[in-house]
Amino acid sequence: MYFKTEGVVLRETEYKDADKLLTVLSRDRGRLTLRARGVRSRSSKLKSGCQLLAFSEFTVFEGRGALTVDEAVPLELFLPLREDIELLSLASYFAQVAEVLSQEDAPNPELLSMCLNGFYALSKLNRPQKLVKAAFELRAACLAGYTPMLDSCIVCGNPAPDRFLVSGGVLQCAGCRQPEETSVRLPIHPGTLDAMRYLISCDTKRLFSFQLGQETLKELSDVTETYLLTQLERGFFTLDFYKSLQIT
Numbered sequence: 001m002y003f004k005t006e007g008v009v010l011r012e013t014e015y016k017d018a019d020k021l022l023t024v025l026s027r028d029r030g031r032l033t034l035r036a037r038g039v040r041s042r043s044s045k046l047k048s049g050c051q052l053l054a055f056s057e058f059t060v061f062e063g064r065g066a067l068t069v070d071e072a073v074p075l076e077l078f079l080p081l082r083e084d085i086e087l088l089s090l091a092s093y094f095a096q097v098a099e100v101l102s103q104e105d106a107p108n109p110e111l112l113s114m115c116l117n118g119f120y121a122l123s124k125l126n127r128p129q130k131l132v133k134a135a136f137e138l139r140a141a142c143l144a145g146y147t148p149m150l151d152s153c154i155v156c157g158n159p160a161p162d163r164f165l166v167s168g169g170v171l172q173c174a175g176c177r178q179p180e181e182t183s184v185r186l187p188i189h190p191g192t193l194d195a196m197r198y199l200i201s202c203d204t205k206r207l208f209s210f211q212l213g214q215e216t217l218k219e220l221s222d223v224t225e226t227y228l229l230t231q232l233e234r235g236f237f238t239l240d241f242y243k244s245l246q247i248t
């Protein structure tokens with residue numbers, strides 16, 4: 001039997017013959033593994049819609065325990081992402097995070113929307129990379145169930161503390177550390193804290209629509225990255241690659 005669903009290609013793996021296996025975050029069915037037959041041959045009609053990071057309408061044949069792409073109509077290819085190695089690697093990092101957070105048979109409209117809006121912010125709106133990255137990371141942590149508690153210092157209740165505890169996702173004043181505590185604390189300035197408070201509560205559509213100065217943006221990006229990786233207890237090779245491009 002056949003079904004149709006929209007989805008974004010999070011990963012592509014070469015498979016036997018000229019096939020590929022696609023990991024797709026679909027609107028209706030959560031994460032899917034689709035086989036795209038013959039897609040690596042020059043004349044394949046599936047080529048465009050089955051590319052990494054493409055958002056497409058897939059017609060899928062379901063049979064013999066496998067899902068096979070019958071048709072893939074590209075809806076948005078985010079072309080500027082494919083012409084810039086930094087943007088491509090950052091978007092690939094988002095895709096890898098989305099793959100980790102998504103589940104089969106569990107639609108996740110907010111995650112799909114975050115990916116599409118993130119790709120759009122990078123490719124069409126020319127939003128600063130650090131800003132899009134930080135917003136994506138913090139909201140991804142929230143989606144994974146690790147929404148930080150950003151009201152006040154957990155020790156004294158001060159509403160404007162200056163340290164963020166990475167493992168617990170809570171705030172503290174520099175002077176409120178307990179003698180026995182060893183957890184990693186990152187300095188956090190008021191502008192960074194305001195941005196984080198915005199990011200955990202804003203509408204997904206407004207996730208990438210805020211402004212920050214360069215220094216605050218750097219601090220925010222460091223905090224969100226450390227927090228996401230700590231909470232997920234893993235690294236991402238796409239992130240490592242993206243960061244290797246930043247140094248040169």
Ligand SMILES: [Zn+2]
Nearest residue numbers: 153156173176
């Ligand atoms: Zn305090």
